[in-house]
Amino acid sequence: MSxxxxxxxxxxxxxxxxxxxxxxxxxxVVPMALLxxxxxxxxxxxxxxxxxxxxxxxxxxxxxxxxxxxxxxLRERTSGTLERLLSMPLGRLDLxxxxxxxxxxVAVVQAALASALMLGFLxxxxxxxxxxxxxxxxxxxxxxxxxxxxxSAFARTEFQAVQFxxxxxxxxxxxxxxxxxxxxxxxxxxxxxxxxxxxxxxxxMQRITVEASVSARTLVDLAVxxxxxxxxxxxxxxTLRRRTA
Amino acid sequence: MSTAEAVAVxxxxxxxxxxxxxxxxxxxxxxxxxxVIGLLGPSGCGKSTLLRAIVGVQIVERGxxxxxxxxxxxxxxxxxxxxxxxxxSVYDDLGVEENLRYFAAVLGAPKGDVxxxxxxxxxxxxxxxxxxxxxxxxxxxxxxxxxxxxxPELLVLxxxxxxxxPVLRADLWDLFHRLAAEGRTLLVSxxxxxxxxxxxxxxxxxxxxxxxxxxxxxxxxxxxxxxTEEAFLTLVRDGRLAHA
Numbered sequence: 001m002s003x004x005x006x007x008x009x010x011x012x013x014x015x016x017x018x019x020x021x022x023x024x025x026x027x028x029v030v031p032m033a034l035l036x037x038x039x040x041x042x043x044x045x046x047x048x049x050x051x052x053x054x055x056x057x058x059x060x061x062x063x064x065x066x067x068x069x070x071x072x073x074l075r076e077r078t079s080g081t082l083e084r085l086l087s088m089p090l091g092r093l094d095l096x097x098x099x100x101x102x103x104x105x106v107a108v109v110q111a112a113l114a115s116a117l118m119l120g121f122l123x124x125x126x127x128x129x130x131x132x133x134x135x136x137x138x139x140x141x142x143x144x145x146x147x148x149x150x151x152s153a154f155a156r157t158e159f160q161a162v163q164f165x166x167x168x169x170x171x172x173x174x175x176x177x178x179x180x181x182x183x184x185x186x187x188x189x190x191x192x193x194x195x196x197x198x199x200x201x202x203x204x205m206q207r208i209t210v211e212a213s214v215s216a217r218t219l220v221d222l223a224v225x226x227x228x229x230x231x232x233x234x235x236x237x238x239t240l241r242r243r244t245a
Numbered sequence: 246m247s248t249a250e251a252v253a254v255x256x257x258x259x260x261x262x263x264x265x266x267x268x269x270x271x272x273x274x275x276x277x278x279x280x281v282i283g284l285l286g287p288s289g290c291g292k293s294t295l296l297r298a299i300v301g302v303q304i305v306e307r308g309x310x311x312x313x314x315x316x317x318x319x320x321x322x323x324x325x326x327x328x329x330x331x332x333x334s335v336y337d338d339l340g341v342e343e344n345l346r347y348f349a350a351v352l353g354a355p356k357g358d359v360x361x362x363x364x365x366x367x368x369x370x371x372x373x374x375x376x377x378x379x380x381x382x383x384x385x386x387x388x389x390x391x392x393x394x395x396x397p398e399l400l401v402l403x404x405x406x407x408x409x410x411p412v413l414r415a416d417l418w419d420l421f422h423r424l425a426a427e428g429r430t431l432l433v434s435x436x437x438x439x440x441x442x443x444x445x446x447x448x449x450x451x452x453x454x455x456x457x458x459x460x461x462x463x464x465x466x467x468x469x470x471x472x473t474e475e476a477f478l479t480l481v482r483d484g485r486l487a488h489a
Binding site: 012085088089242 | 263304328334353391
C-alpha cells in the first residue's frame with residue numbers, strides 16, 4: 001500500500017468530478033430536494049416527519065452515493081484504465097481507498113448539507129445531539145460509496161450496475177425497520193435485517209430521534225456501519241483481478 | 246550474464262483460451278532485448294492476446310511466459326514493463342496533462358516526465374485539452390504517452406500508430422528506435438504490413454501461431470517477395486501447401 005498513490009487517485013477522482021459540474025450539482029442537490037419533498041408531504045403531520053425524517057436522511061445520500069460510485073468505478077473497468085492501472089505498481093487497496101476518499105469527501109459535503117437543511121430550514125426536531133445526526137448521515141453516505149465500489153466488481157455494463165441499486169439497496173430499505181419495526185417482522189426477515197448494514201444506520205438515527213443522551217447502542221451501531229465500510233472495501237479489493245480472461 | 250540479459254521475452258508452449266475459443270495454441274518464442282520488434286498479422290489473429298499474456302494481464306491455460314527474467318505479471322515487473330492497449334485507455338473526462346500526471350504518480354515517474362512525454366508524442370499544445378475533445382489519433386497518442394512515462398525496459402504497444410498521419414507515424418517510429426538505442430525493448434503490433442520495414446525484427450502471426458520470426462531483410466530475401474505483404478501471402482500459401 002502507498003499513501004502517495006492513494007492520494008494521487010483521490011485527486012484524480014476529484015479532478016474528474018470537477019470536470020463534471022452537473023454530476024456534482026445533482027449529487028448535492030438531489031438528496032436535499034427529496035428531503036424537502038418529504039417535509040412537504042408530511043406538512044400536516046410534523047410528528048411523523050420528525051419520526052421518519054432522520055432515517056430518510058440516512059437513506060437518500062446512501063442511495064445517491066451508491067449509484068454514482070458503482071457507475072464511476074464500472075466506467076474505469078470499461079474504459080480499459082482499470083486494466084492499465086492494474087498492470088502498474090498500484091495496489092488494489094490503493095485504488096479503492098483512493099476512490100473511497102474522493103467520493104467520501106463528496107459524501108461528507110452532501111450529508112452535511114442535507115443534515116443542515118433538515119435541522120434548519122425544514123425544522124426537524126430530534127431529542128439527541130445534532131452533531132451525532134450529521135455523523136451518522138455522513139458515515140451512511142460513505143457506506144453507500146463502499147458498497148457501490150464492491151458491487152461494481154460484479155457488473156459488466158452500466159445497465160447492470162444501475163440494476164444493483166434496486167437489488168442491493170431496496171431490500172435493505174424494506175428490512176431496515178422504517179416501514180415495520182424489525183422485531184415485528186417474521187423471525188427469518190428479522191434475522192436477515194441483522195446482517196444488513198442499513199438497519200444499523202437507521203437504528204442509530206431512530207435512537208438519536210428519541211434519546212436525549214448518546215447511548216452505547218448508538219455508538220455500537222455506528223461501529224457496525226463503519227465495519228461494513230471496511231468489509232466492503234476489503235471485499236472489493238479481493239475481487240479485483242489483475243489477470244482477466 | 247549477457248546471454249541471459251539479451252532475451253527480453255521467452256514464451257514456452259503458451260495456450261490461451263478466450264470465451265471457449267483457442268486463441269493461442271502451443272506458441273513458443275524468444276524476443277531479443279534492445280530491439281524494435283514488430284508483431285504483424287491480420288486483425289483477429291491473436292496479436293492482442295499475445296501482448297496481454299506478455300504484460301501478464303491475460304489468464305493463460307498453459308505454458309510459461311518469462312519477461313526480463315521474471316514470470317510475466319510479477320509485481321517487480323509492474324514499473325519495468327509499459328503497456329498501451331489498442332483502444333486508448335485514458336480518462337476521457339480529464340485533460341491530457343491531468344491524465345499523465347496521475348499515471349506518472351502511480352508509476353513514481355520523476356518530475357518533468359509529463360512534459361517530456363507530451364513533446365515526444367507531439368501533444369504539448371494540447372496539454373490542457375480534455376481528452377474527449379481530441380481526435381482519435383490524438384487520443385491514442387495520449388495513451389501511448391502514458392506508456393512512455395518512467396523508464397520501462399520493455400514497451401508493449403498494441404497498434405500505436407493506427408489512424409495517424411504519415412509524418413507523425415514516421416516520427417513515432419524514430420522515437421521507438423531512439424528508445425531501443427537507449428537499451429529499451431519495444432514490441433509493437435500492427436496490422437499495416439508496410440510498417441514492418443521499420444522494425445529490427447518481425448513476428449508474423451496468423452491464426453494464433455507464429456508464421457515467421459526474422460529480420461525484414463531476411464524475410465524478403467527468403468520469400469523472394471517485394472514487400473512484407475507479399476511475403477506474408479507467400480508464407481501463408483507455402484504453409485497451406487505443406488499442410489496439404
